[in-house]
Amino acid sequence: MGNQYQDTGWFMIALTLLMVTFILINIYRAHGGKDLYIRRIAGLNAIDEAVGRATEMGRPVLMVPGLTDTTVNAKTMQAINIFAYVSRVAARFGNPILVCCYNASTYTVAQEIIRDVYQQEGLADQFDVDSVRFISDRQFAFAAGVSGLILREKAAATFFMGEFYAESLILAETANSVGAIQVASSTELTQTPFFIAACDYVLIGDEFYAASAFLTRQPVLVGSLIGQDWCKLAIIALVVMGTIANTIQQRGEISKEFKKGQMVDLPKPRQIKQSDTFFSHLLKADPADVKIEREKLPASELPTPSGGGSK
Amino acid sequence: MNFLLDIDPKTFWNAPNGSFELYAKIFIALILAVAATVGMLYAPPQLRKWIIRLVTFGSGLFYVMFWLFPAPIDRQPTSAPRNAVETFSFWVSDSQLVVASLTNVISGFLIGLGIYSLLRVHLGRIAKQQRDWAFSAVLVGSMVVMVFFGFGDWIQHQDPKNFILADQKNWGLINYGRDLLFDGLLQNMDAGMFSIVAFYILSAAYRAFRARSVEATILLLTALLVILSLMGVVEFLWSGFIDKISPTNFGMHAFVQSFKLSAMSGWLRSNVQTPAIRGIDFGVGIGLLAMGLRLWLSLEKTGGEG
Known part of the structure; x- marks a missing residue:
């Protein structure tokens, strides 16, 4: 906790705060109606094309919001935000979707957000609760489960976005074998080359975080991007x-x-x-060794020898 | 069995096992949780939105404090805080374990929802005998058997008297069952899936390394160079050739020496690959910071509204 003062010193804290200020200033500017430019991102232009193709073929669009080990984090939320847009396009075309989740927290959040999307489009009755699924929280069991789904359902378009590890190539090559059009992005840089080799479009690095701004043009997102x-x-x-x-x-x-x-x-x-x-x-700070003399806690507040609160 | 809170040192957030204080705290926490859940269910949507924003901000603020508030230097388990700043930093430091546990508790509840999702999809498919229902039957069957043997084995291991289970001679049906299912089957199937990656690398590389454009040709050539540098025989023969035509490492010879495969691939990795990865890393880090900031301040409108 707070150990960076000992490690990187005051400068990194100041730099972080400066960056936070930059982001907030630009969100404020964008809110003020300032027209801010975002360059085109090929992978995101392909989303409509991919969903349209899936509709023509009458096959589902499959999405995987990464393999986050813990609870939902910012990377998963970003992936789900992109999938919300994909689901919106799919809902307009009346195309089936499949969202495969690695952990139960992601499953819960994804289901709520996708349900909201269908409601906003006035298509709540078309939302299939089983279209958002928890598969498994074991890495290769998940890879096997999703690969099986891709093969059985013959997904026409697949979107792999978020944290991916060794299973990235298994998923991408399986989707390639059924001829799916693939858009992918991994926040793990070691997996990006695998996606580049196997997928049609790849969002590299911070393009993943720029995606929702590019797709929705919400002032907050555009400002944040600037x-x-x-x-x-x-x-x-x-x-x-x-x-x-x-x-x-x-x-x-x-x-x-x-x-x-x-x-x-x-x-x-x-x-x-x-x-x-x-x-x-x-x-890199190199602080002096400091010895501090403190009074001892009263006996009633001292930790017990057996550990924890055990009597 | 010690299922209950066990955190060191003693803080506001814990209490001795089996004490009235502990049960009172658990009871109060349960009442508060039920009240909060019911309150959220009946709260008007606008109010609910604000409650979520406040909770999100509060949780985020805790971790901002945890990372930015100066840590207590040279703190011993018996140390008393010297002033208000240290009191606060001790409190933040001690509370972090509890806050992290809260996340685990919530995840625990959510696993129930995950299992519900699995059973809902697969039991429905079995009941309606839909396409591939046999796979679903295998999944549900495996899940029930694994839960039975897994929990049975775990409960036996919790009893201190069962330390004899460390020796396989003392195992019973439950222990052998878990060993067969987990170590004998699941682990090996995991390894089997992982090994498939080797074959997929080959098929993906075959497609990626076709010289269809200038970029693909550059990729092909650099990959070839790195691959060759890792092949012992090729590297040995090429280095031998370079050493023969340029035996020293001075002047023009040094220039020729730099054409050894290991030197070229090393240069590519440290002067081309690493800076590129660093650049991407900066972008990803800043993107994550911005995303985290938007979530913390509830500026993010989820759902991708256009």
């Missing part, structure tokens, strides 16, 4: 400044070095190392 661009610019500026400063600084010599929160004299001057540079100190 804020993200400002953050990236700030990081690029830092990288460039760091490279130049480190290159120049490492040409000199030092007679004192920073160690455990204080400057210590060196036996003899030496060439400046990367760890001695200004930017290195800025990003």
Whole structure:
């Protein structure tokens, strides 16, 4: 908890707060009606095409919002947001959908959101509660279950978005074997090459987070996306400044070095190392060892030897 | 068996096992949970929305505090806080375990919903004898058998008297059943599914590495280079050839030496691949920050309304 003051120092906290400010400022700007530009993303343009194709073929659209181990997190929510748009398009075309969930929390959230989408479209009676399914929370049992569904239902379009691991290629190749048009995105960078090899369209990196802004054009999302661009610019500026400063600084010599929160004299001057540079100190704190004398808790509040609250 | 709260050190959030204080706290928590659930069911939609926003903000604020509020330095289990700042930081630090447990409790309830979804789909299919109903029968049958043997084995292991189960000689039908189902079948089937990846890599690579465009050709060539650098015989022969024509590592020879397969693939990985991955990582991290911020402040409108 709060240990980053000891680890990365005040700078990373300040940088995080600066980024938060950038994002909030741009959300405010977008709310004010400012017209903000977003470039086209090929994978997202393909969504309508994929769902349209599934409708023509009379086969379902299958979606997997990743394999999040714990409860629903921001990555899963982003995947479900994209799937809400896909489901909306599918509902308009009257096309069946299948959402395969890896954990029960995702299943619950996805079912509620997709149900809402059908209600908003005035098609509540067309929503099939079994179209959102919990498959399994074991990685390869899930892969086997989803592969089986793809093969049996002959999915015409598949969307794999969110956290994927070793099962990514199993899912993508199975879908490829039934001729499904595939749009995928993995927040795990090691899996992105597999998706690129096996899928028709892949959202790389932060395109995944830009998707809902691109699809819905909600001011909050568009503003947030522009804020993200400002953050990236700030990081690029830092990288460039760091490279130049480190290159120049490492040409000199030092007679004192920073160690455990204080400057210590060196036996003899030496060439400046990367760890001695200004930017290195800025990003990695090296605090002094602190010993604090505190009073002891009263006996009634002391933890018991057997652990926990056990008597 | 100790099913109840067991957290160290003593805080507001726990109490000794079996004590009146513990049962009173559990009872109060249950009453509050039922009241909150009923309240949410009958609350007007607008009010419900605000309650959800408040709960989301409160939960997020806790973790913001957990990460940003300065941690107590050099804290011992017996240490008393020195001032208000430390009192708060001790409280946040101690409460985190409880907040994390709350998430686990909610997940526990949601697993029930997951099982309900599975049974609903598959029992319905069996009852109506729909297409592939036999697969559903296998799934439901496996689930019931696994639950029976799994829980039976787990309960036996909870009893301290059953430490003899560590030795396989003392196993009974339940223990052998669990071992056969979990270690003998499930684990091996998992491994079987994983091994399929090897074959899929081949078929996916075959499609991806066809030189259909400039980008695909660059991909093909770089992949070929990296693959060859990992093939011992090829690397050995090529390095031998380079060493023969350029035996030293100075001047022009150093330039020639850099054409060794390991040097080229190493350069590609550290100067092309790693910076690209770092760049993507920055974008993903910032995207996650923005998404988290929108969820925390309830700015996100789910449902993809256009």
